[in-house]
């Protein structure tokens with residue numbers, strides 16, 4: 086183990102955070118940040134890597150065609166989504182998308198973590214990864230704790246309808262597409278139920294962040 090990893094272990098707690106669509110993961114991540122945690126948002130990293138000039142662009146266009154590009158030369162995510170999810174060879178297309186995106190996303194996450202730790206102070210670093218249960222074995226990180234945010238299917242569907250303007254049947258399809266709640270629960274050592282009043286949920290989040298800070302003392 087090199088000096089960097091020894092230093093990293095002494096000065097950080099690394100947390101994996103996940104949850105199905107509309108389960109409340111972003112709400113929990115924001116609360117963790119407000120309590121002093123540093124959050125690395127993998128969705129945001131993916132979107133940055135799909136902007137013009139990114140090293141992912143040429144490879145995505147070579148695999149999926151120039152029509153996945155928008156007028157500025159970034160990725161048109163709706164068009165890319167159609168290529169990936171709308172084809173017969175969906176499994177193959179998804180594997181190819183992952184093979185292009187994942188190494189780049191992980192490298193950015195590693196860089197971001199190094200930047201956070203560079204002040205030499207102890208940090209709770211939260212990796213906010215929507216598909217954590219699927220990718221956890223391939224990540225170049227091991228987590229001290231994994232948190233999964235959950236809510237019942239009907240609550241998540243209602244949230245998608247009320248806050249994201251989706252119709253009920255589309256919302257149900259989106260929730261079911263991400264139906265693998267069991268694997269999200271299997272990797273978790275803490276489960277946060279977002280089908281409780283916000284203040285109660287925040288109390289749980291605050292207690293967890295406090296306990297991780299104490300683990301570093």
Ligand SMILES: CC(C)(COP(=O)(O)OP(=O)(O)OC[C@H]1O[C@@H](n2cnc3c(N)ncnc32)[C@H](O)[C@@H]1O)[C@@H](O)C(=O)NCCC(=O)NCCS
Nearest residue numbers: 127131162163165166169179183186187190216220262263
């Ligand atoms: C395919 C893309 C362009 C579609 O974008 P769009 O904004 O239209 O939809 P959104 O991101 O909300 O995804 C739609 C649905 O597909 C699922 N999905 C997206 N990417 C993946 C993936 N790599 N594997 C399995 N399911 C996926 C999501 O969970 C969601 O339910 C986008 O999801 C994408 O770039 N995915 C790759 C993500 C990735 O590799 N992330 C790395 C971090 S682990």
Ligand SMILES: Nc1ncnc2c1ncn2[C@@H]1O[C@H](COP(=O)(O)OP(=O)(O)OP(=O)(O)O)[C@@H](O)[C@H]1O
Nearest residue numbers: 106107108109110111112244248279281282283286
């Ligand atoms: N405890 C709670 N009580 C009431 N509403 C909540 C609670 N937790 C989250 N919500 C609401 O649920 C909705 C979805 O939450 P959020 O955006 O955090 O989900 P998400 O899991 O990040 O979703 P996605 O992965 O789709 O981005 C938001 O409108 C949020 O305010």
